[in-house]
Amino acid sequence: HKEHIAAYGEGNERRLTGRHETADINTFLWGVANRGASVRVGRDTEKVGKGYFEDRRPASNMDPYLVTSMIADTTILWKP
Numbered sequence: 001h002k003e004h005i006a007a008y009g010e011g012n013e014r015r016l017t018g019r020h021e022t023a024d025i026n027t028f029l030w031g032v033a034n035r036g037a038s039v040r041v042g043r044d045t046e047k048v049g050k051g052y053f054e055d056r057r058p059a060s061n062m063d064p065y066l067v068t069s070m071i072a073d074t075t076i077l078w079k080p
Contacts, residue, residue, distance in 0.1 A: 004074070009060065022056060039055050039057075055067075
């Protein structure tokens with residue numbers, strides 16, 4: 001989580017307060033249809049077991065190539 005936050009753009013400490021439909025910058029939460037989570041999973045995704053998720057942490061000033069590669073490494077390519 002901390003590695004992702006560091007790459008997710010500047011100013012996130014002001015935006016990710018936990019007060020306005022976001023999780024606190026220091027807390028990682030995920031949930032189905034949970035707008036207050038760091039990562040939101042759609043209801044259809046839960047129902048069918050596949051689909052999309054939304055990472056709500058990146059700021060608009062992030063590098064989309066860096067963030068996309070980090071998400072892919074963490075979710076698709078990661079090997080325990």
